[in-house]
Amino acid sequence: MSERNLTLLTDLYQLTMMQGYYENDVNNHEVVFDLFYRNNPSKNGYAICAGLEQAIEYIENLHFNEEDITYLESLKLFNRSFLDYLANFKFTGDIDAIEEGTVVFPGEPLMRVKAPILEAQFVETALLTIINHQSLIATKAARVVRAAEGDAVLEFGLRRAQGPDAGVYGARAAIIGGCTATSNVLTGKLFDVPIAGTHAHSWVMSFEEEIEAFRAYAKLFPDKCILLVDTYDTLESGVPNAIKVFDEMKAAGIKSASYGIRLDSGDLAYLSKRARMMLDEAGHTDAIISASCDLDELLIADLKRQGAKISLWGVGTNMITSSDCPSFGGIYKLAAEISKDGTVIPKIKISDNPEKVTNPGIKKIVRVYDKKTYKMLADILALEGEVFKEEEPLTLLETKARWKKMKLKPHTFVLRELLVPIYRQGKKVYQNKTVKEIKTYAHTELETLWDEYKRLINPQIMPVVLSDKLYELRQKMLEDYKKD
Amino acid sequence: MSERNLTLLTDLYQLTMMQGYYENDVNNHEVVFDLFYRNNPSKNGYAICAGLEQAIEYIENLHFNEEDITYLESLKLFNRSFLDYLANFKFTGDIDAIEEGTVVFPGEPLMRVKAPILEAQFVETALLTIINHQSLIATKAARVVRAAEGDAVLEFGLRRAQGPDAGVYGARAAIIGGCTATSNVLTGKLFDVPIAGTHAHSWVMSFEEEIEAFRAYAKLFPDKCILLVDTYDTLESGVPNAIKVFDEMKAAGIKSASYGIRLDSGDLAYLSKRARMMLDEAGHTDAIISASCDLDELLIADLKRQGAKISLWGVGTNMITSSDCPSFGGIYKLAAEISKDGTVIPKIKISDNPEKVTNPGIKKIVRVYDKKTYKMLADILALEGEVFKEEEPLTLLETKARWKKMKLKPHTFVLRELLVPIYRQGKKVYQNKTVKEIKTYAHTELETLWDEYKRLINPQIMPVVLSDKLYELRQKMLEDYKKD
Structure with a gap:
């Protein structure tokens, strides 16, 4: 993939929507999208995320060449001014991602894209194709x-x-x-x-x-x-x-x-x-x-x-082919908009199906380990600015059953943030790892799970809890929606 | 795929075997391989073959560049003389194939490769990857x-x-x-x-x-x-x-x-x-x-x-992903060797599982249609030189139950050979079709099947019969094997 121009590896609707944003949003305002998934493949207890290196190569090579523009023009869907914009298109945003080989769980942003809406929207399809495939295998x-x-x-x-x-x-x-x-x-x-x-x-x-x-x-x-x-x-x-x-x-x-x-x-x-x-x-x-x-x-x-x-x-x-489950259900959903003055406006996707309601806002993932065993206890989905301290008590409430508590005493646990910076303002700030390094890392990652979570059939489910702040934001947005 | 060098898109064992042939077979004798499959995907009544255009591109671009040779050398598996051979490697053989969009059935060679053994062996993996994938979808x-x-x-x-x-x-x-x-x-x-x-x-x-x-x-x-x-x-x-x-x-x-x-x-x-x-x-x-x-x-x-x-x-x-059946089981098996004097020596792969015994010899496929309806009646797997005539009666015996006969009167049926020449002595002799042409052709192909063969669940099975000559050859080779 390293030198291939995969710019047109996208769904047509990304381009029609882009032209829409181009026409309707002169400011090309910034937005935040989360790439996450809802269910582990093969009814496994976890997933191993992979594909970041190829996702980066895709972003690096992103440009519409003359042939691409000529082709798009031939579709008679796009106007000249938008095509000229595409001819100069490049990715100028921020990307944070969970490193390849990390053990991950449903609902966690494997990748977080913050960019002008035209760019953030455009990269959806190819990022999903790449991350879905390699995480699956x-x-x-x-x-x-x-x-x-x-x-x-x-x-x-x-x-x-x-x-x-x-x-x-x-x-x-x-x-x-x-x-x-x-x-x-x-x-x-x-x-x-x-x-x-x-x-x-x-x-x-x-x-x-x-x-x-x-x-x-x-x-x-x-x-x-x-x-x-x-x-x-x-x-x-x-x-x-x-x-x-x-x-x-x-x-x-x-x-x-x-x-x-x-x-x-x-x-x-x-x-x-x-x-x-x-x-x-x-x-x-x-x-x-x-x-x-x-x-x-x-x-x-x-x-x-x-x-x-x-x-x-x-x-x-x-x-x-991951024959029993040949696809990884990664999706890419709007989580926030940034207004002109820099305010973050959280966004939520409502659904009849409660499982499909998204988590709003710019989020991070904090992993909690038992200090003695360095086995994983839970993941916390939190808002970006939230602070958790190892020297303070930590109470985790299960999102779907908030009466179920995990109370941790100070100094008994270790915290680690999973998202790392990959792009800042269109510049790559991440040093690729070799596959050998990633493999070794994935091995140590799996060591942090008790066997129960790795059972091939009917494994134990790792808690991924919402921080109180994120939970309250989500509830408030659902209440506001109900009132409409 | 058009300009990509996929030469190293192969299994290592193809190269270790090639070095073996290189060392042991100074004549690099000619062989014939069949690419065929054993079961229709999704328990369908037929398959649509596809991928020939990309298979051709693969053959066209086939060459080991300097970087490839350097890499292979670094493995310390191959000797200098063999690596020099690879540096000048190109495909010099014949390929016949069933055209894309054709309705095909288990056991039929979708592709027949006749080439010096080093070349015929080498192209196995990539041809399978390409044909298996596209035929599946x-x-x-x-x-x-x-x-x-x-x-x-x-x-x-x-x-x-x-x-x-x-x-x-x-x-x-x-x-x-x-x-x-x-x-x-x-x-x-x-x-x-x-x-x-x-x-x-x-x-x-x-x-x-x-x-x-x-x-x-x-x-x-x-x-x-x-x-x-x-x-x-x-x-x-x-x-x-x-x-x-x-x-x-x-x-x-x-x-x-x-x-x-x-x-x-x-x-x-x-x-x-x-x-x-x-x-x-x-x-x-x-x-x-x-x-x-x-x-x-x-x-x-x-x-x-x-x-x-x-x-x-x-x-x-x-x-x-063809989610219920994410792979097409195409395989590539030795069907014949050509001796120095040009004699064809049929080869058979024995297996404990009778379904897996291969059909020996250089074969062709003759499709039989009802003349009135132009609906397909059966396929005949025959030896290359065999002649079937529309003006003579035709009796087809089911391979697994030779007491089951289909007797056709002269002038009531139409015959058509499915394999067409793609390469002759390393030169492409086939004119690619556009995807639109192939799609139209596939549509007419499906029209030649009665609905019973196209039922989504439990379809009728199209007879693919062996010609008497091929059947006798196969029986004789099985008898000879038994005697050993």
């Missing part, structure tokens, strides 16, 4: 990696990804979510992350005999020699032939850093147990058994429960 | 469009697409599948297809009063004036305010080419019926009622059954 990957209980998980999904970007940035997000490596070479090159892979059935089929294919492969890559054993018959042919080749390597004095087999069909629990016995009996106790084949987090967890002897998991389709 | 869109029974369907999913490409090429595929327009401006520009969209809730919220927002919009775009009526209260506020504005337009003598409302929440059946009554009573019988909000083909079909008064459908997340 990072979250799914975190689930899969958790199911693997410390075993390495490899991302293998490129061929089933929803197009090249889905493969490339999906693999990036999967690494952030905890995968050890990806098969995707382009992702490896672009983001300096480990890549992995050995051979396919076609390699075996292109030789007269399976064992010849194995021998040839072992000769070529003795140090990373994982042989695919299910082309013909896993236990009758594949595993015995692999063992022969491993014997030959041993006899020739070749010490492999990593060798073993890959199962890609059949019952992985049964086959891995039988294969383990066969490999062990032949003295190859350090041979790895890896598996692929329509895996997802629930199947991996179940195979583990059944004692499958697999220690390396290749996960494709179900992770790269 | 084109098929899903065809389902949604069918559910809409002639109403226009707009593609609105960019913000929930799995990354920019998924949005851009997904929208392209959705148009091929029958959508009237997309909200995606970049797709509109790249592929010269209609784009659509009006305004969002934020437009309404940025005005003091809903009616002011509607007036401002109507003034700006009188000719395409679809007002979003659910920001506050659809029936109490939105629709009455829209009617006021339509009244004002009428009074001012403004004739709109297309005006009406959009519903984006609540019960769409109830709200649309009530809104229709209100609009009709006010004399706006030609006002359009459009709807969006988590729609998919089954919900649209159900809303239609309940008499919803909606004639324009905006479909987002569920179509752009």
Whole structure:
């Protein structure tokens, strides 16, 4: 995405609305939009946010070139003066965001855009596309990696990804979510992350005999020699032939850093147990058994429960598409307007559905940790200027049930603000992190959650509470609306 | 994708295998791979193949640049001589493919690649990524469009697409599948297809009063004036305010080419019926009622059954991700090798699962239509040299139940071969079609299917039969395998 001009990657209505604002709002007044989501994907207990680096690249490259303007002109929807404005368009606002790899929860602004309304409105679609996609896959990957209980998980999904970007940035997000490596070479090159892979059935089929294919492969890559054993018959042919080749390597004095087999069909629990016995009996106790084949987090967890002897998991389709939940419901809603004199006018989106009423005002997120364990206790959604102190008592009231209290004594908790400055007046003020750094950070983030919040099915729900001030503002705005 | 170098968009194992072939096969012998799939997505009765144009662009741009080679070298997996080979790599083979927009069925080669093994192996991953993605979305869109029974369907999913490409090429595929327009401006520009969209809730919220927002919009775009009526209260506020504005337009003598409302929440059946009554009573019988909000083909079909008064459908997340089935299971399997003297040696992939045994040899697909109705009767998978004549009787035996026969008399049927030449010895010999042409073609393709095959749930299964010669070859190879 780094050098691509994705300026027209938007919904037409952003441009028609922009022309409307251009015509009706000579001051192009400043507004604040929140990018947030309402439900964790896959009924997970949290999400891992990702995609900020690509969102930044998008903002950096934002400009309508001549070809874009000519195209827009050809639509006969826009007037000359607005098109001239677009020709000089650039982003001049502020962006704050939660850093990639952070554990996040529904309702929290992952990104907060404060800019003249034409700019703030315009960037909606592409920001959502980018953040929604990568947060989805990072979250799914975190689930899969958790199911693997410390075993390495490899991302293998490129061929089933929803197009090249889905493969490339999906693999990036999967690494952030905890995968050890990806098969995707382009992702490896672009983001300096480990890549992995050995051979396919076609390699075996292109030789007269399976064992010849194995021998040839072992000769070529003795140090990373994982042989695919299910082309013909896993236990009758594949595993015995692999063992022969491993014997030959041993006899020739070749010490492999990593060798073993890959199962890609059949019952992985049964086959891995039988294969383990066969490999062990032949003295190859350090041979790895890896598996692929329509895996997802629930199947991996179940195979583990059944004692499958697999220690390396290749996960494709179900992770790269987040197949049980292929979209992350990020939305982008107006939270405030800034009047000419700088006053912040909070805005609220009413809905028949109480879950869909938005939180008004310019907000921040304060995360509360237990001081002793550094496990997370709650998040507070608060107004920007509010101050919380570790040396004062803190009472948190559950937003939907304000009689439910969490009372914290002074000096027993640690506070941390999640939003960090990314842009100030159109200038990038954030130093990108490498994917490796983000992955390490995401790992430590997950460590701050008790296991209960990370359960794959029916996890405990982390409280995200409104500060008293934000709660009162919201209630007042709802009351005012009722009176109308 | 047109100018992007996606050469490294591949699985690492393609490159490790290639080095293997490079070392072990000095002749780089020719092979034939089939790209096909095993099951229709969404339990549909057919698929619409798409993505060929982007597959061609990928092949056209295929080359390892210096940066790519440097990266591969840094992996310390590949030897100098192989890297030098890659630096001069280009595709020199033949490709045949089924044209985009064609109705296809499981087991049929959508693409057939005949090339030296290093090249044929290398292109696997990217071809699958491209064809799988677009065929998935084109098929899903065809389902949604069918559910809409002639109403226009707009593609609105960019913000929930799995990354920019998924949005851009997904929208392209959705148009091929029958959508009237997309909200995606970049797709509109790249592929010269209609784009659509009006305004969002934020437009309404940025005005003091809903009616002011509607007036401002109507003034700006009188000719395409679809007002979003659910920001506050659809029936109490939105629709009455829209009617006021339509009244004002009428009074001012403004004739709109297309005006009406959009519903984006609540019960769409109830709200649309009530809104229709209100609009009709006010004399706006030609006002359009459009709807969006988590729609998919089954919900649209159900809303239609309940008499919803909606004639324009905006479909987002569920179509752009094919949410019920977010991957198309295309695979790429070795079908034959060509020996030095040019002999074709058929190859078969055995599997414990009989469904997964491949069809050997260089194949073609012959489609059989009823001459009177031009409705499709069956597809024949045959060996390349086989000849079928319309003036001779034709007997088709079902592959899995060869006692089930279809006997056709001479001159009662029409035959058509589906694979067309795309590349010959590395040269493109195919003239790209425009997306509009492909969409029209896909529409005529769907007309060749009786409704039974297009049922959204539990459709009739189109017979794809093996020719006697192909069946016998396959049986013989299975027998030979058994003897080993």
